Amino acid sequence: MASFYGFEPQNPLFLGTAQYPSPAILAEAVKRSGAEVVTVSLRRESAGGAGQAFWALIRELGVKVLPNTAGCHTIKEAVTTAQMAREVFGTDWIKLEVIGEDDTLQPDVIALVEAARILADDGFKVFPYTTEDLVVGGRLLDAGCEVLMPWGAPIGSGRGLNNPYGLRSMRQHFPDTPLVVDAGIGLPSHAAQAMEMGYDGILLNTAVAKAGDPAAMAEAFALAIRAGRQAFAAQPIEARDMAAPSTPVMGKAFLARKTAPA
C-alpha cells in the first residue's frame, strides 16, 4: 500500500469535483467509487470566499480533500492559491498545477519546481502535476515533494496513456516514490493499464463527471484500479512473440510437421 505523506488509502482513486451535473451527483459518484480523496479547485470560485456553500458541500463528503491550483499560470498565483486552500480546507496538502501552455494545459515544469520548493519550505505536502520527464521528477523530489503525478495525456482529453514507455521508465527510475497518473484518463482500461505498470494511484475528473452516468462510471474506475493493482502485485507474465501452449502435447497423437521438399 503506497503512502501519500503518511496517508494510506485502500482505494487510490483521487476524484476531481468539477463539471458534474450537480453536487448531489458528485456526492453519489464519490460514494459509489469509494474514493477516499477528492480534489477541488479554488481558483475560479475564490472571489472573497463566495464559494463557501460549494466548499461546505465538499467538506460534507467526509473524505480527505486535496485542494488544487488548477488554472494558475505563475509561481505567485499558485503559491497564493495554495495558501488560501490551506485556510479554507484546513489541510497542508496541495495539488500543485502551474500551466505553461494554454492549448494542451501542459505544466510549466520550470515554474513547477520553483513553486514546489517554496511550498514545501512553507510546510506544504506537495502533489505536483508534472510530465513524465525523469529529470524534472528528480528536481521535484529535491524540492521537497514526496509524490509525483505525471500526466497520462492532456487534461480532459481522455486519450489515456500517451507515452507508456515514459511512464514505465518513471516507475523504474523512482521505485520508492508514490506515483499517480494525473490527467488524460478517459476509460477504466487506461486506469487499469497504469496500475498494472505499478503506479500507486489515479487522479481523474472529466472521465467521470462528463460520463452519462457519473456514479456508475466512478465505480467502474474503482474496479479497474483495483484490478490493475492486483494484477501488478500478482506479477504479470512478459509478452513474447512465439505461441506457448498451455496444455502439454507429450503423449498425444500429433502429426509430424510437413517440411518443404529438399
Added chain:
Amino acid sequence: MTAARPRPGLKVTVVGAGVVGLACATELLACGAEVTVHERGPRVGAEACSWYAGGMLAPWCEGESAEEPVIRLGQRAADWWEHHAGGVDRNGTLVVAPSRDRSELRRFGQRTSHFEEIDGEAIAGLEPDLAGRFSRGLFFAGEGHLNPRKAITALAERLVSNGAVIHFDSAVELVDLEADIILDCRGLAAREVLPDLRGVKGEMLLLRSHEIRLSRPVRLLHPRIPLYIVPRADGLFMVGATMIESGERSRISARAMLELLGAAYALHPAFAEAEVVEIGTDARPAFPDNLPRLTRRGRVIHVNGLYRHGFLLSPAMAQMAAETALNPQATPEMLHDLAA
C-alpha cells in the same frame, strides 16, 4: 397537469418579483386569489437574477446536463409564456462546434434527443450569416426563446391590470405578513430559511451588432467553455453564461469577459466590431441536486432552486405552487418536505 381548483377570496402574498414570483402570482390570480406582491427592488428585475437570463426555452438541449424532470417539466414553458406574456420565438436551437471540437458535438448528441444532425448547407439555410463557418451541427427544431426582460415586465403589467397589487421597494419579513398563504420566491435571499440553497454565479454580456443576424439561440460547444448566443430585437445579442460555484452577485472577471467575447468571436468574427452594451452578473439559486423545490411550512410555501432554468421551469413550478396553495393535501412532484 390539472389546473388547481379556484378558491376566490384566498389572500396570497408573494415575496419576490423575479421570474418565479411573477409566474406564481400569475397562476394564483388566475385561480381567483387576491394577490399582493412585495419586491425589495425599485422595479421589476432590479434585484432578480432572471433579469440576466438567456431566456432559452430549450428543454432538450438542457438535457445534456440536467436531469429528467427539467426536460419533462420544461416542455410546457413555451406555451405558458406565449399565453401569459407573448413574444416567444419558436425557431429552435442550433448547436455547433468548431471542427477541432467535433467530439463535443457527438457527446452532446449522445446526451440529448429531439434534434436532427445537419450539415454546413443546412446550417447556412437556417442561419445564412453562419454560411461556411461550421460543417456539422445539431438542430433542435422544437425549442424556443424569449426576451426575459420583456417577458417578466409583461407579466407584471398583466398582473396589475388584472387586479393584483405589486409593492416595489418593499423589503418584508415573512412573519409580519398577513395572508392566508405566503409564497416565498426570494431566490438566493431565502438562504437563511433554506440552508441547502447555494449560489451559482453567472456572467453575461449584451452586445449590439447590425453586421450579423441570427434567428435563434446558437450554442457553441467547447470542451472547457461552452457558451451560447441569443439574438434579441434591434441588433442585440445576449452572450452567456458562465457557471461558477459562488454566491457572489457582482463583479465580472477579466477571464469571464475573455471567454464570453472569445465565444462570440469564434461564432462570427463580426462580433469583434460589436458594441458592448451591458455587462451583467448575478447568482442563480440552486439546491444540491440542481433541481427546483417547493417547500411547505405551514402557510408559507418556498418556491426556489430553479438554478439556470428560471424561464424554463417557472411555469411548471408556479402551477405546482398554486396547487399546493389551494389544496393543503396536494403533493405535487417537486414538493420537497412538509416540515411545519
